[in-house]
Amino acid sequence: MSSRAPWRGQLGAVVWLVLIWNLLFGEFTVGNVLGGLAVAALVLVVFPLPAVAFSGRLRPLPLLRFAARFVVDLVSASAQVAWSALRFGREPRSAVIAVPLRVPTDLNLTLTAEALSLVPGSLIVEVDREAGTLYVHVLDVRARADVERARAQVLALEARIVRATGSAEEVRLVQAASTDRGVAR
Amino acid sequence: MTVVVVTVAALLLAAALLTLVRIVRGPSLLDRVVATDVLLAVIVAALGAEAALNRHATTLPILVVLAILGFVGSVSVVRFAVRPPDGPDTDARGGRETVGERP
Amino acid sequence: MTGVADVLSAVCLITGALLSLIAAIGLVRFPDVLSRMHAATKPQVLGLLLILAGIGFRLRTGADITTLLLIAVFQLATAPVAAHMVGRAAYRSELVRRDLLLLDEAAEAADGGRDPAARLG
Numbered sequence: 059m060s061s062r063a064p065w066r067g068q069l070g071a072v073v074w075l076v077l078i079w080n081l082l083f084g085e086f087t088v089g090n091v092l093g094g095l096a097v098a099a100l101v102l103v104v105f106p107l108p109a110v111a112f113s114g115r116l117r118p119l120p121l122l123r124f125a126a127r128f129v130v131d132l133v134s135a136s137a138q139v140a141w142s143a144l145r146f147g148r149e150p151r152s153a154v155i156a157v158p159l160r161v162p163t164d165l166n167l168t169l170t171a172e173a174l175s176l177v178p179g180s181l182i183v184e185v186d187r188e189a190g191t192l193y194v195h196v197l198d199v200r201a202r203a204d205v206e207r208a209r210a211q212v213l214a215l216e217a218r219i220v221r222a223t224g225s226a227e228e229v230r231l232v233q234a235a236s237t238d239r240g241v242a243r
Numbered sequence: 244m245t246v247v248v249v250t251v252a253a254l255l256l257a258a259a260l261l262t263l264v265r266i267v268r269g270p271s272l273l274d275r276v277v278a279t280d281v282l283l284a285v286i287v288a289a290l291g292a293e294a295a296l297n298r299h300a301t302t303l304p305i306l307v308v309l310a311i312l313g314f315v316g317s318v319s320v321v322r323f324a325v326r327p328p329d330g331p332d333t334d335a336r337g338g339r340e341t342v343g344e345r346p
Numbered sequence: 347m348t349g350v351a352d353v354l355s356a357v358c359l360i361t362g363a364l365l366s367l368i369a370a371i372g373l374v375r376f377p378d379v380l381s382r383m384h385a386a387t388k389p390q391v392l393g394l395l396l397i398l399a400g401i402g403f404r405l406r407t408g409a410d411i412t413t414l415l416l417i418a419v420f421q422l423a424t425a426p427v428a429a430h431m432v433g434r435a436a437y438r439s440e441l442v443r444r445d446l447l448l449l450d451e452a453a454e455a456a457d458g459g460r461d462p463a464a465r466l467g
Contacts, residue, residue: 081416082307084409136365136392139384143372149446152381154437156451175426178387181380182430183437184452193452195433197384205449247356254363258389261370265382273379273436277386280428281373284389285366291397292359295404303401303413310394310417314424321431 071107072098112165113225120221127218128173135179142198150198153205154183157212161220161228162190169223170216180208244296251292258285276317283313351403358400365393378443379436383429390425394418 072095079094080086142150159170167190174180174194184193196208217232224232262285265278287309294302365388372385398414405411436442437452444450 078416081412084413132392136388139372139388140365140368143368143375143385149377150381151446151448153448154450154452171430172423172426175429176387176391176422178384178391181383181387181433182426183380183433185430195380195384195437197381199448201448244352244356247360251359251363254360254367258363258366258370261367261374265370265373271379271436273432273439274382276432277379277383278373281366281369281386281389284386284393285370288362288366288389288393288397291394291401292363295355295359295397295401298404300405300407300410300413303410303417306417307413307420310420311424314428317428318431321428321435 068102071102075101112223113163113228115223115225117222120218121223124218124222128177131177131215135177139178139197151200152195152197153199153208154193154195155205155209156191156193157209158189158191159216160213160231161216161224163228166216166220166224166228167192169219170212173215173219174212180212248296251296252289255285255289255292259289273321276320280313280317283309283316351406355400355403358396358403362389362393362396362400365389365396369393377446380433380442381446383433383436387425387429390421394421 075098076091076094079097080090083090159167164187167185167187171182171185171192174192175182179197181195181197182192183195185191186193192212194208194212196205199205199208220228220232259282262278262282266275266282269275287306290302290306290309294300294306369385369388372388373382376382376385395418398418402411402414
């Protein structure tokens with residue numbers, strides 16, 4: 059529990075749970091909101107979660123850009139995996155690559171890993187939480203160049219997430235690294 | 244609309260049969276877990292397509308439950324049924340942890 | 347208007363079903379667990395979203411669309427957790443066909459004495 063704003067995270071959780079509760083019933087009524095508040099309080103008391111350190115802020119425009127790019131990635135990666143499933147002949151080769159993230163906070167690690175696993179063609183096999191490194195299994199790599207491209211894609215995804223959620227300092231970190239890409243690793 | 248119904252049904256039926264092939268053939272438990280997940284996705288797709296084509300919302304709550312249940316199922320199977328050849332070094336590695344680390 | 351939405355719905359449903367079929371083909375044809383998991387992600391994410399969009403275009407009422415959103419949120423939040431658990435178990439339990447790996451930096455890191463899954467070496 060951070061000393062700065064212990065109630066902010068809790069409040070967010072309550073709002074989120076009440077929202078979900080109302081969506082489950084499909085309509086917003088006074089009864090549903092009160093019931094949701096009761097359930098949210100119960101859930102938070104019975105299953106307390108460790109506080110997530112969130113030092114940044116949400117930026118709507120980069121968030122939108124992340125979402126749009128995510129959908130594009132989803133479609134193109136699905137098409138790619140579909141192609142390698144249908145192609146006759148040789149078996150697809152793959153690789154496990156290590157990607158050290160530039161912003162190794164728990165939140166960023168989780169968000170990047172989630173977004174990465176949702177896209178077909180990349181899969182998290184190991185996470186090194188201390189070093190902030192993701193070990194990603196990539197499908198259909200033929201040469202060293204494919205590996206480096208996959209690594210650059212993961213880092214670009216991280217940059218988009220940090221721009222949408224990170225603090226000003228973290229954004230600077232990501233931007234500095236993307237200007238001299240190639241020596242990033 | 245009949246064409247759509249027949250097409251969707253045929254595609255999903257073929258998908259379900261192929262995933263069944265993988266569930267039967269295995270070879271490992273994890274292959275079967277993955278295939279079962281896909282079978283569940285096919286079932287969700289079939290229920291959803293039926294709801295859309297007949298224009299009713301009665302099965303939507305079932306989809307909500309299935310969306311959560313598939314996850315609970317595969318996580319518990321992997322967590323409790325699969326025993327990787329783990330030495331005592333699991334604890335020695337200490338700080339490395341991921342979602343749902345062994346206690 | 348109604349006609350357009352119905353056509354969109356049909357397109358979404360057929361594409362979603364097609365993705366499921368291709369995923370099933372991938373599931374049967376891919377050589378090891380990890381590659382099969384890549385195939386499995388497709389109907390669980392994009393396929394499901396397309397089917398949900400198909401339902402949304404047909405039903406077009408507020409309450410139903412919020413339920414659809416809820417399904418999408420649950421699925422998108424939980425699928426990666428399951429995928430990671432299965433992937434990690436597969437990687438650690440020697441089910442990966444290492445001859446198909448072009449390179450394995452997790453094992454390299456282990457050889458360097460630093461880290462993961464040291465026993466896999």
